Amino acid sequence: MAQSGSGTGSKASAGSAAVADFSLNRDQIITEALILIGAFESGEPIDPNDLTMSANTLNIMVKEWNAQGKHLFHEEEGVIFPVKNRQRYQLHATSGDHATLDDFVDTTVTVNAASATTAITVGSASSMTAGDTIGIELDKAVSDKSTNDLQWNTVAAVSATDSTYVRLSAALAGSATSGAQVYSYTNRMDRPLRIVDGRTFAQDSLNDAPMTPIAKWRYNNISLKGSTGRPTNYFYDPQLNMGEFFSWPVVSSIDFLYKITVQKSVDQFSSASAAADFPSEWINALTYGLAVELAPKFGVYGQELLDLKAIRDEKVDDLLNFDVEISPIMFQPDLSGR
Secondary structure: OOOEOOOOOOEOOOOOOOEOOOOOEHHHHHHHHHHHOOOOOOOOOOOHHHHHHHHHHHHHHHHHHHHHOOOHHHEEEEEEOOOOOOOEEEEOOOOOOOEEOOOOEEEEEOOOEOOOOOEEEEOOOOOOOOOOEEEEEEOOOOOOHHHOEEEEEEEEEEOOOOOOEEEEOOOOOOOEOOOOEEEEEOOOOOOOOEEEEEEEEEOOOOEEEEEEEOOHHHHHOOOOOOOEOOOOEEEEEOOOOOEEEEEEOEOOOOOEEEEEEEEOOOOOOOOOOEEOOOOHHHHHHHHHHHHHHHHHHHOOOHHHHHHHHHHHHHHHHHHHHHOOOOOOOOOOOOOOOO
């Protein structure tokens, strides 16, 4: 959810009067928009019904702006934790699959842990907290790690005197030998609007390899969807509630992680003091955008509305042209002789 904020920002540097960031909260944006359409005079209270309607209109608008699809500030890096031979992973805060946008802990077991134990010793648990989700690599055949699986559990506590000792909320279903992989994270990934980029990370060689996005029809036409190997292709279906990520081939061991760059949804304004989930340079565009949306509801039509729309469109276009990734353009001469 959007975080609380006010019409001030943080200082750019100690002892400086300059402010690097600026934001307005929900009600401040609504006030500015109502002034633009002549529906409010500064110093007067806003009618509660008008405030509720304006807040709903603002949330509808920012959700619609998701479809612009070019907000670099809403791109984040995430990881999907592997399940052997799994073709589909569901991405949502309530999914049974494991994926996160948070920084996650990547460590290993350092002392052999027997089956049914409720505690493990790892390389470092200093970034783990009680309640975190934790995955531990369990042995199926010590001589062949490709047969191992992750058992997902919950951190019950991290020792206050030993930052390598982790208590678990449930007993291990098998043994975990020293060197076994351990992951932990705090929050599950919510449904991404899009997956912008995908690659796999190999734990054994510590290297990334790109994955190619493919269309749904192309994925559906793959005859052997259960083929195993290092995944080279992916298809993402955002669905309505639960996003679905498909990879091909599928992993046959847990030595791979899926790393993804996602476009997340714009957070709605959850309260009067909630700040915009946009950079400060977008605040004016939000204000004019809301003014355009509110104008017909307050009887503003004709040239006045057209003028507001023109100003809004100019501001949004400028921001969308600015909000692009800077990358080099490379030219290569045609040496074929044709």
